[in-house]
Every structure is written in C-alpha cells, then in structure tokens.
Amino acid sequence: LRVLGIESSCDETGVALVETRGEQVPKLLAQALHSQIAMHRNYGGVVPELASRDHIRRVLPLTEQVLQQAGCRLAAVDVIAYTKGPGLAGALLVGAGVACALAAALDKPVLGVHHLEGHLLSPFLSADPPQFPFVALLVSGGHTQLMRVDGVGRYALLGETIDDAAGEAFDKSAKLLGLPYPGGPVLAQLAEGGDPQAFALPRPLLRGGNLDFSFAGLKTAVWTQAQRLGPQLERHKADLAASTQAAIVDVLVRKSLLALQQTGLQRLVVAGGVGANQMLRRQLNAACGDAGIRVHYPELALCTDNGAMIALAAAMRLQAGLQPPTKDWSFDVKPRWPLESLVASSAEN
Numbered sequence: 444l445r446v447l448g449i450e451s452s453c454d455e456t457g458v459a460l461v462e463t464r465g466e467q468v469p470k471l472l473a474q475a476l477h478s479q480i481a482m483h484r485n486y487g488g489v490v491p492e493l494a495s496r497d498h499i500r501r502v503l504p505l506t507e508q509v510l511q512q513a514g515c516r517l518a519a520v521d522v523i524a525y526t527k528g529p530g531l532a533g534a535l536l537v538g539a540g541v542a543c544a545l546a547a548a549l550d551k552p553v554l555g556v557h558h559l560e561g562h563l564l565s566p567f568l569s570a571d572p573p574q575f576p577f578v579a580l581l582v583s584g585g586h587t588q589l590m591r592v593d594g595v596g597r598y599a600l601l602g603e604t605i606d607d608a609a610g611e612a613f614d615k616s617a618k619l620l621g622l623p624y625p626g627g628p629v630l631a632q633l634a635e636g637g638d639p640q641a642f643a644l645p646r647p648l649l650r651g652g653n654l655d656f657s658f659a660g661l662k663t664a665v666w667t668q669a670q671r672l673g674p675q676l677e678r679h680k681a682d683l684a685a686s687t688q689a690a691i692v693d694v695l696v697r698k699s700l701l702a703l704q705q706t707g708l709q710r711l712v713v714a715g716g717v718g719a720n721q722m723l724r725r726q727l728n729a730a731c732g733d734a735g736i737r738v739h740y741p742e743l744a745l746c747t748d749n750g751a752m753i754a755l756a757a758a759m760r761l762q763a764g765l766q767p768p769t770k771d772w773s774f775d776v777k778p779r780w781p782l783e784s785l786v787a788s789s790a791e792n
C-alpha cells in the first residue's frame with residue numbers, strides 16, 4: 444500500500460510517500476519539505492495568513508517532486524493522508540483541501556492524521572526503531588507531554604505542561620536574548636559556548652512525583668537576569684543561553700526518568716522539535732544508560748515538522764486496522780485536538 448502524506452499545520456509544508464509491507468515498519472520512499480522560517484523571521488514569529496498562502500504555493504510542486512523522486516505516478520498512490528490537527532486552522536485547511544481534492548479526482552480514499560501522533564511515531568523511521576511499549580517524551584513548539592504508549596493509537600497521558608511548551612520556552616527565552624526566530628536552535632548553538640551553571644534558573648514542579656511541567660516562570664527569570672545585566676548582557680549571553688538550556692533540559696530529563704520509574708518501562712522515545720537538542724540527547728543518553736534504559740530519537744531532520752511522519756502515522760494506523768480510510772472527501776480540520784482523545788474519536792475520522 445502506498446500512502447502519500449501532506450503536512451501543513453504550521454510553517455512547514457511537507458509531503459512524503461511511504462509504502463507498507465505487511466506488518467513491517469512502513470518504508471519511506473521519498474519526501475520533500477519547504478520551511479517558511481525565512482519568510483516569518485521578519486515578523487518574529489509565524490504569521491498565520493502568510494503561512495496559509497505559502498502552503499498553497501508549495502504543496503503541489505512538492506507533491507510532484509516526491510512522486511518523481513519515488514518514480515511513482517499519482518494514480519499509483521493508494522491512500523492520501525493529511526494533517527487534520529492540531530495547528531493553525533487556515534494552514535491545516537490547505538493540506539486537507541488539496542489532499543481531498545486529489546483523492547476525489549483519483550477516486551482514492553483519504554485519511555486525516557493527528558500531527559502529534561506523527562511526531563510520536565517518527566522515531567520508527569530511524570535506523571533503530573523502538574518497540575512497544577514505551578514512555579514517550581513529546582517536546583515540540585506547542586506541546587510538552589509524557590505519554591505511556593502501548594501501541595499505535597494506545598496513548599495514555601502521564602503528564603504535560605501546565606503553561607508553556609518546552610519549544611516555546613526555548614523560543615521565548617531566545618527572543619529575550621535578542622536572538623532571531625525561531626530561537627530554539629539558535630539559543631542551543633550559542634549555549635554550546637557558555638557555562639550552564641553561570642545563572643541559577645528555576646526548575647519547577649520537581650517534587651512529589653509530579654509528571655507535569657511548567658516553563659512560564661523560566662522566561663520571567665531569564666528576563667529578570669537580562670534586565671539585571673543591562674549593557675553587560677552581550678558579554679554574558681552565551682552563559683545565560685547555556686543556563687536557560689540547562690534548566691529546560693534538566694527538568695525534561697528528570698521527569699522522563701520519573702515516568703520510566705513510575706511505569707516500570709525500560710524504553711524511552713523522544714519526539715518533536717526539541718528532540719533535536721544535542722544537550723537533551725547527551726543528558727538523556729547518560730541518565731538512561733546508567734539506568735539500563737534504551738532511548739530512541741527521530742532522525743535529526745525528522746524532529747521538526749515534516750510530511751514523512753504524517754504518511755508514516757497514516758500507514759501505521761492502517762496496518763493496525765484502527766482507521767479505515769474513507770472516500771468521504773468532505774473534510775474537516777481540528778485546530779485543537781488532544782492526542783489522548785484519538786482512540787475514542789477514530790471512528791468519526
């Protein structure tokens with residue numbers, strides 16, 4: 444079965460083609476991505492209207508590129524999948540509209556995918572794919588969650604952020620340091636040359652076995668330090684960046700270990716944009732290595748948004764018999780959509 448996946452939930456247009464082979468992990472045949480980062484940079488963040496318009500421009504050329512790369516005709520695609528949510532409504536509508544229009548023209552079924560399920564399953568495309576069950580640390584621009592994952596579509600929420608997401612904490616702190624959008628990777632790079640212990644920054648909710656996160660206080664603390672430094676900020680920027688990164692990473696590592704302890708599971712899967720962070724990977728590998736726990740990550744290029752994870756999630760749901768694709772080409776997007784509600788609601792998709 445060949446599944447074409449289209450991602451357009453935020454500021455990346457992604458298209459990919461995967462092929463299922465019995466019960467095996469689906470194989471990625473080709474993918475293409477266009478990031479709008481440069482376009483949004485002048486505004487310091489994603490402008491939804493511009494994002495939607497750019498998805499419209501990119502999605503068909505990227506689709507052609509993917510099919511050409513895979514040596515596959517459009518008519519040979521069996522199912523067309525798209526990101527149904529969560530994300531920016533206008534941006535989601537572009538991917539959903541194009542997917543359903545293509546499917547209707549070809550008389551093929553469509554399947555709406557949960558963006559976070561895409562992130563969550565993305566490590567299955569790595570050279571060392573995980574096995575169920577595992578604890579998942581989902582750390583993206585809009586979400587920070589610990590989940591117990593027993594199989595495709597079997598997700599139990601263990602804890603989540605009560606305010607900002609980890610990626611948001613990176614981005615907002617970076618902005619306070621005067622770094623360009625999106626700040627996460629830029630702050631991480633600057634942090635490599637700084638002292639992570641230079642500034643004491645808060646690490647909230649670490650007591651009492653709590654698996655929730657809170658990052659809103661961190662940006663206030665970073666702001667306070669930056670104010671205090673005044674004109675000296677420039678000289679201490681790398682140290683403040685390193686201390687900020689250490690505060691975020693420290694909490695993520697400790698809570699992940701706690702979740703593993705509480706569930707008794709021996710496997711950790713990291714997914715989402717912050718999963719590309721090298722300090723997080725080093726610290727998790729060290730802490731989990733000591734505890735005899737295996738950690739799996741997506742390939743670096745598949746940490747942030749992409750079409751491959753959407754095609755993969757659709758293919759894995761089909762393999763698991765969770766969601767028959769339909770030829771109902773009317774479509775619907777869900778800008779807000781909790782991942783835990785996925786199993787119960789899958790019948791309506």
Ligand code: ATP
Pocket residue numbers: 453529530558562582583584585586609610611613614625626627628631715716717718719720721746747748
């Ligand atoms: P969501 O998936 O929750 O809807 P999103 O799609 O915007 O949000 P992702 O694409 O998964 O999020 O990830 C983007 C986030 O990852 C941004 O906040 C970005 O700063 C952060 N990020 C990317 N690379 C790194 C890095 N090396 N270190 C820290 N943060 C990073």
Ligand code: MG
Pocket residue numbers: 453454455747748
């Ligand atoms: Mg993005």
Ligand code: FE
Pocket residue numbers: 558562583584747748
């Ligand atoms: Fe994402």
